[in-house]
Amino acid sequence: MERPNWAPGDIDLERPSVARVYDYWLGGAHNFAADRAVGQKTLEIMPELRGVVLNHRAFLRRAVRHLLGRGVRQFLDLGSGIPTVGNVHEIAQAADPEARIVYVDLDPVAVAHSLSLLGGNDHVSVLHADVRDPAGVLASDEVDKQLDFDEPVAVLMIALLHFVPDEEDPWAVVGGYRDRLAPGSFLAVSHAGYDETDVETDASVRARRIYDRSVTRMTFRNRAEFTRLFDGFTLVEPGVVRVPAWHPESPADVEESGERFPGFAALGRKAQR
């Protein structure tokens, strides 16, 4: 039997959590010894890992700004993690205080933290749910309260889907959300992965092994598998690229790492029917 997700056993501070290790890498202190131990260990083995993580987070910022520029004012941030700095609602509401955001995460601590941070912000809701259940997420009160699906909504899946293995069919998960979206809505995804011709460094392999073992298993996907996530969407220029190469803010951001970066990003727009 699967343990129900409200069971207190879920909150075990001795076990590293995806959200808190991520926070550690981003330079936050919303973490515990176990999280820091894994975060440090992997960074020692693979120092460039920090840049990788920062790039995903930076893609979030760029994508949200881009979407704001296209007039999108509703955001469904799936696997939102622990809000450190530069959260979606900060970016969006800086541009338009009326922007509406729903954060969704499976980690009860991340959710509790988000809730305490957002007290009083009426345009933001936080949902404790599993994103692999699109129907459940979309039927929730939180989503119902904030989002109007007759209008464009941006679904964000940043550094999330590599935690959904093939057998749980991430493509179908994405499809579950896509089908609910109005034409003109968007999907932004960043995802760990390599091109088939890339050679993964030894350090990366080792770091990954530690993460898989002590935090959670990751699934890297190649460009084709990644692109398939956008079935039913039209890719926004420049299409599927390495994460830093997606609408970089300065040429220096792309640099030499741009062509070897272990992850893809893209933004898709749901086609008009």
Next chain:
Amino acid sequence: MSPAVLAGAEVFARSWATAVIGSSYVPMTRAEVAQHLQDLTERLVEALFATPFRTAPGHEIGSRLVDAHFTGTDTLGRTVQLLGDDLLVELGFPGDARLTSRLAALQGALAAGYARALRERTLAEQEAIRAAVLDARDQAESMLRASEARFRAMFTEAAIGIGIAAIDGRILDVNQALQDMLGFSVEEMRQYNVRDLMHPEDAGSVWRLYDQLIAGECDHYRAEKRFHRADGEQVWTHLTLSLVRDDHGEPQYQVAMIEDVTDRHLLQNRLRYQALHDPLTGLPNRALFLERLGRVFNNRAKHVRAGLCYLDLDGFKVINDSLGHDTGDQLLVEVGRRLDHSVSGEGKLVARMGGDEFVILVEGSSGEQDIVDVADRVLTELEAPIRIAGHELSVSASIGIVERQLSGTTSADMMRDADITLYWAKADGKARWALYDPERNAREVARFTLSATMPRALERGEFYVEYQPLVRLEDSTVTGVEALVRWQHPEFGRLAPDRFIELAEETGLIVPLGRWVLRKACEEARRWLEEFGDAAPFVSVNLAVRQSRDPELVRDVKRILDECALPPHHLQLELTESAIMGTADEPLEALRALCDMGVRIAIDDFGTGYSNLAYLKHLPVHELKIAGSFMEGLRAENEEDPVDAQIVATLVQLAHALSLGVTAEGVETPAQAARLLRLGCDTGQGWFFARPGPPENIDSLLRGDL
């Protein structure tokens, strides 16, 4: 600030940005970062040259770095180092002792400010995340409590009985519904082990599955199960037993959900009883009987036998019609009671099949005698008159008995055979039993087959006629021939009349068949007449009883004679004594008409039936044919049976006295022929002269070829 200093500050800010970017996430673009650091650099430069010199801006810059989330572990180190190495150089004051010492002070202040801000930020974040953990735990626990409360309420309030037991069977808890259902309190139930709840009527599977569940081999099962209540009553239930495992998958508890279906069960039983019993007599009905019979056949072992009595009251319809249905019904009730009374016991079933038909099934009989005994008992039991509403009614019954080994037969066979046998008992005279006899059945089946195929046989020309000479004893002249019909049956081969004439009489086919034979014989007679003239024989054709009563007879005969252009005295019709004697007037008139027409009439098989001799005188008869059975005593060469001889002599005298001719049938030996001649008999017929044969044989005979 001079432009040169400004320019230097800008260059420094750029290398500062390069040094610290990438060590933590800062929600700014690279340009924004550069701008931010330039602001800080300018602030620093201001402080460097300010009068009075203060270190506070150093603090402020340190804390602003942290605010912007420059929180990476090496951010401070790199910043302090870069300040010391590059700032004065970029600003154009390398080696300025005053500025160098001021810068050192500012570096210290920045480091202190940064450290304090970072410490505060870290503490705040740690505080926040701990608070989040507590919140999350509270949330989870309150959900758990709510959920526990819900489950508790569900357990207590559920209308279905729920019980929880340890794996060793100790009962741990039962809810109110289960206490009510079984009549025990929780405390009492806790004294029990699950195995104490075994009921003698439990299906074996219930406890087999239980063992599997306890062993962790299955996770749940459903069963129908009875329980004893505290008050000794029984409860029928639907039971669902589920296994609860611990985190490691080991069996931990068992949970039983028990639904009381006693009412439903009793209702079903009643409905089933009603559906399977005859409301009048209370006996099992046809449906139950057939079900039971089917079951007997289903679990048959090799040599198991069973028997059936199929019983039908004799003359029940008369009672019903004359005394009314009420009386009839009461009679049936009493008969049912007596049957039940005389046939009670294991493996025996009395059922009412409908109307006045009853059936008795005896399972595991050892032979026919067992069933015959039952039938005898039943017949005896029914002998005593039955008093109903002032009437003393005597009833009898006919019973068909079938008893056999079950393998190789079916329930349908058995029922059909019992039915047939009952019919035999009726046909054999009622108030008796008859035992199924496969040979009799085979005969009847054959008879049935024959009568069913006869009409087509006539159309297909399967019948033909043979002729046997009638010889004048005096001079051995062939005076007539008897036409004898035969059937060349495609399946049974050549059949003599005794096999099918009676059947034809029953079915009425005798009329067209007889007509066909008559025509055939007349045609042949006509041919002989043409060929042999005065020497031509008459044809003697048998007339069955039914034919003799056929109103069309005279017209048919006349038409055939006309059509064949045969003079009537070339035709003789043979009738049996009973056909002639026992008849009413009409056939006699027909005979008279035929006689008047000139047709000869003979009485066939004379002496075997009952003849009113006085009456004989008035009949339009020309010939008596003495039955072959009287010839027995005359057949031996040197000895004759005086009685037979006397009878034949008397018959001859009688005939002659009435001016009738006499033909002896069944003449098979020369001695017989000689004696008959001596006794004055006119004509002989039999193997001694010739066997029946095709008409050509008669031709040869007449031509004297033989």
